[in-house]
Amino acid sequence: MLGRTYDAQVCSIARTLEVVGERWSILIVRDALFAGSTRYGDFQRSLGIATNVLRDRLDGFVEAGIMRRRRYSERPELFEYVLTDKGRDLAPALIALTAWGDRWAAPDGQPIRYAHEDCGGSVTQEVVCDRCGRLAGDAPVAARPGPGMPADRAAAMG
Numbered sequence: 001m002l003g004r005t006y007d008a009q010v011c012s013i014a015r016t017l018e019v020v021g022e023r024w025s026i027l028i029v030r031d032a033l034f035a036g037s038t039r040y041g042d043f044q045r046s047l048g049i050a051t052n053v054l055r056d057r058l059d060g061f062v063e064a065g066i067m068r069r070r071r072y073s074e075r076p077e078l079f080e081y082v083l084t085d086k087g088r089d090l091a092p093a094l095i096a097l098t099a100w101g102d103r104w105a106a107p108d109g110q111p112i113r114y115a116h117e118d119c120g121g122s123v124t125q126e127v128v129c130d131r132c133g134r135l136a137g138d139a140p141v142a143a144r145p146g147p148g149m150p151a152d153r154a155a156a157m158g
Contacts, residue, residue, distance in 0.1 A: 010153055019064045020090065024049055025057050026097070029083075032067070033091050034114070038080035039072075061087065096125040 020026055024047065031037040031046050043054055058081050061067040066087035069079040095114055102110040114123040127135045135141070145154035 010149060016093075019060070019066065022057070024053055025061075026094065028054070028057055028061070029066070029087065029090050030094055032081070032083050033088065033094060038082055039078075040081070043081075066090070092125050095123060099125060 020029060027047055028037075028043055028049075031043060035042075035046065037043050037046060040054065040058070043049065043058070044051065047054070049057075058067065061081065062069055064086075065084055067081045068084055070082050072078055072080050098110075098112070098114070115121065116123055127137075127139070127141070129135055143157075145157050149157070
């Protein structure tokens with residue numbers, strides 16, 4: 001995981017990166033969300049990740065409330081890692097990252113398509129204005145102070 005160096009930024013993106021910004025973290029969440037992986041061995045086999053790194057990431061997710069440990073065997077005592085609501089709420093972000101990758105990093109076309117399990121329709125992530133509706137990818141979007149921005153920082157933003 002990234003070092004805790006974003007405290008002064010007052011930025012939700014930076015705070016999110018502290019939890020899921022390392023590449024293995026995103027891939028673990030991807031496998032949990034879209035492949036149904038829950039067990040340590042599932043993640044290890046799918047990703048080929050070093051066991052110590054996987055253990056650290058899963059422990060970090062439990063600590064952050066993104067996953068919870070659930071015992072599935074008493075003898076031997078074994079646990080699986082299940083996404084919480086907080087973890088499942090990462091799905092739109094991963095779908096948006098996939099769309100970017102499909103456009104800019106997939107020269108042979110999209111390698112995976114997200115589908116609604118109930119009807120089979122394609123699932124996408126869109127940017128929507130609460131007044132105008134869906135925005136084109138090149139529509140200008142401004143960052144303005146929100147209610148969590150300290151007053152002195154909000155004033156400096158104009």
